[in-house]
Amino acid sequence: MTVKTMNTAEVKDLLEKVAGFNQDVGNERVKKIVHRLMHDIFQLVEDFDVTPEEFWQAVYYVGDLGANGEAALLAPGLGMDKYLDIRMDAEDEQAGLDGGTPRTIEGPLYVAGAPLSEGFARMDDGSDESAETMILTGQVTDEKGQPLANAVVDVWHADTKGAYSYFDQSQSEYNLRRRIKTDENGRYTARSIIPSGYGCPPEGSTQALLNLLGRHGNRPAHIHFFISKPGFKHLTTQINLAGDEYTYDDFAFATREELVVEANRIEDPAKAEQFGLNKPFT
Template sequence: MGQMIPDLSLRMATEARANGQKQKKQQVQYDPYFTEKVIAATGPSAHPRLAQVMPSLVRHLHDFAREVNLTVAEWTAAVDMINACGRMSDDRRNETQLLCDIIGLESLVDEITSKMLATSTTETPSAILGPFYRNDAPLKPNGTSIVQGLTPEVEWYEKALEDSAYVTGRVVTAAGAPIKGAIVDVWHTAPNGLYEQQDESQPDMNFRGRFETDSEGRYAFYALRPASYPIPDDGPAGQFLKMLDRHPNRPGHIHFIVSAPNFRTLTTQLYDDRDQYIENDSVFAVKDELVVHFTPREGDPEARWSLKYDFVLGSM
């Protein structure tokens, strides 16, 4: 599982607070030329984007370190945590990305990117990819189910029946024209709050599928109303979250990646409005436009709930 984050509670109580030095450290005058010296070290052939962004990054990091009187022990603990995240990450779990999620960085970068690339005001808002996406989910016919292996022996069988849902809608342009041949890539957790790669009892690629829109831009599939769940807290990111005295829970959501030739790929999530964590998402990804309402479905033995949602793609 990788090395866990060191005990920051001990480190943070050492240098900055030892021997009554706190007041003295706050009054220390640091080398006023150091930051500019670091920035000036960048050479004339540096990568253009790095040359543009690094001066700002260095200034912010150095100002932060001076503002909080960052100690060697604290800096070392942070480096150790990032290293531990890297050691724990693989193609089924991205612990470093999870760390970015809990400090809101991925949601912020997603919003910045989405607004920079937007070509209209009607496009569906984006949301974070999250750390549990898998490539090459099975391509399924419209109207089929992403639920596999549902038998009475499964511990969450009754909950799955209770939350069975039919999800449908269209993929359209900003002007409302249907987009034929768009791919709707979808995934969500089981009712126990686990994605299938976290749960050995689930079939491979359970609750995952891709669907191609028809000539009217329509897609459709059977799934479940999504359950809220805690993000994994058995690694350094989770330990960091506990040290911040924050809960790990995400509201129930369904992930989507919607793509089509000549249109900007949309990565987003739809959130069930019944969920108690809508207003308190541990990764700060909920947007009002992505909160949806499931309605009772009549006359369909395969689903007790229905959801209709249209995705609006922006042009390239």
């Protein structure tokens, strides 16, 4: 028994007033976008016969989502971050900017201002004795493959419980977050611990909606990177560790084939030492 009200003069007039079309102040782009947004929400109410109870449930859901700080967590779960990435890829392709390490989403757990060092950093504070040591090393190059010295590699990742410092108050400040400047060969090395995958808070708003969609809220073990150098395009990316149950089933849709890496276990202590195992904390 759907009633049709969307295209009545009364609703059209309401939408125009809501978006401030009859005011000659304000921001034109915001007005147009809010007009379209409210139009589409009203249309959805009409098309799905959304009841007032369902409507208010949705409004309170958004309130709760904000109150528990999960707006930027639901966004990747609903594919929004990945969608923007797909758009940026298409833009790059159009501009002829192909090749190199592909981008993927930033996620909601970056913290600016991590300790900065040159060439090498130890990222973990040493407090987790059960953790397995991880050596991360790489080279930053320009689009022609020429090494880039003094690029900043900003790395962040979770601990063995899948938790990130700052958001997890039990970790020390900037634990598992570092900025490393590449050396004269464009190289950087970090000593850290192997992270576990992230899972959405089980009692949170994001997981509540995912449950209704029949979806899990897990990410595979991963390591985030920003790569930057003045005069060059900023790269936001991650690597995903191969062999994780969620490597190809990420709730945030961030995995890309080229970003899946096998970790090699180094058993020989002499070989491990080459990677700076006994260097001091930086």
